[in-house]
Amino acid sequence: MKTLLKITGGLLIGIIILIVVALIAVNTDYVQNKALKYATHQLSEKLQMPVKADHISINILTFSAKLQGVEIELPKGKKNDTFVGIEELRLKGKRVDINGFRFRTDNHKPRKNTDKPKRGWFDAGHLDFLADMQLQVHQITKDSISASILHFNATDSVSGFFIKDLHLDATTDLHRIHIRNARIHHENTIINIPGLELWLPNKKKEVALSYYTTEPLTAHVVLQDISQLFTKALAQFTMPLKLSVMVEGDADTMQFRDIEVMNEDDRLHINANGGIENLRDKYLLNISFHVDDMLAKSGIKHEIIDQFDVKKFMMPQLSKLGDIYYKGDFSVLRKREVFSGKISTDVGQLNLTDLTLNDSTKYVSGRLSTPDLELGKVMDLKDLGKIAADASFEFDISKERTAKVRAEKGGKLPIGTVEARVQEASYNKIKVKNVNVDIISDGAIAEGNIMMSGKVADTSLSFTFDDTQDMHKMKIKPRMKIHLPKLNRIFTKKKE
16 A cells, blocks of 8 residues: 555656646747747648747646737738737637737728718728637638637727627638628627628639528617718617618629518518629629518608708608608619609609719709699698699709808708699699699799690799798799780681
8 A cells, every 4th residue: 555655646746747847848948939930830821821929838737828929921912001910819728819819901092081971981991900809619620620709809990890799600611611600799789690601712713702691680780880980971870770681792792682671669661672783893883772662650750860960851741741651772873872663651652763862963853753642731731632743853962052052041941943744733623734833942932833824825823932831821923924816816716
């Protein structure tokens, strides 16, 4: 028994001595340099890019290693310098902790959105991401990797891009990546991606980047979260929305199928399909969607408009439309947005053709037609009944030009023109057909003219108003123009 105890004690003392010697050895400059060289070589092999680091420390008690001051040398771009660095990388078994991961780009040009905050502050030529992450490697072989991102947060100090947390499971055969159970948490936005297949590009095998979701992507979205990135107009859009969509695409296109968008109490509900083309060419970028159906119930319309910091015209008239049902198409082209479709309301139907918002000229224009609009109810004109008509219109949406008019004349009206052809209408029990109506508004006063042509005389009504909320106060002046030659011929025929 004593002999066994002596042997056991000797072994323990030997192990302790070996551990102490190993601890001393791994912290010598020689061993550290060897380990650092080996670690950076392995990383360079795996990433297929040169990797260097300032320091490595190894702890054999916890079977862990720590790399500090890591830099990954990316291929030099012709127009863009890119820096990738890691402040600290810890390896413990199959666990990888990365602290202070930095990704920085500089294209040596002024920021493209300088002094244009309405376009957002995202600029791929000027990024400075700082991130921390925790990875768990489940299995790694020569041809495959299986791993999970347990935690990830990132901030871009330039654009304001922010990810509060991200986690997912992934496997790859170095040609294709299978992503499962991905969850991206922004400030107030949460995106869930149950399944995503991603094909990696390979020039030698002529394989292009492509991807598709295997199950619907779902999200709880607050558009304010992306306002600083893409558009200042969404800075106050705090209404929570729910989204479900199938996504697929490649480096140049994105396709969206089975889109469903709704607010929390389902007063807004949209079903659509669409896509984006020419992602890499801003001059040819084309975003197009077909809305299968959209329902905006009374009340939600005002709540949506209130999310935007804009002047609000004709809000009472909007209320009188009641529930709005829309089916149609819209496209976002370079500096132009175009809408078409059918709008059904509680007071009639509107057919919309090429409603165009032109960001270059700062005008909105288009055509409207209706077979049965109860315009009197909408505009608070009791004597006016249903109308059947079509009209073209153009309105000025330039803030600078509008501000100038407001300073000179004041006013509560939009600035623009309307040219309409009324096929049929009734006013105070009088029915008219084929009437031309022209309206010109300078922002302070709108002047209109109604022309009815006859064999003997042309009858016209001129009217003016200065507030769309008090249309019943408009001033009306009748006029008549008699065709004398025609009148003489009529009398001559009677005498004969």
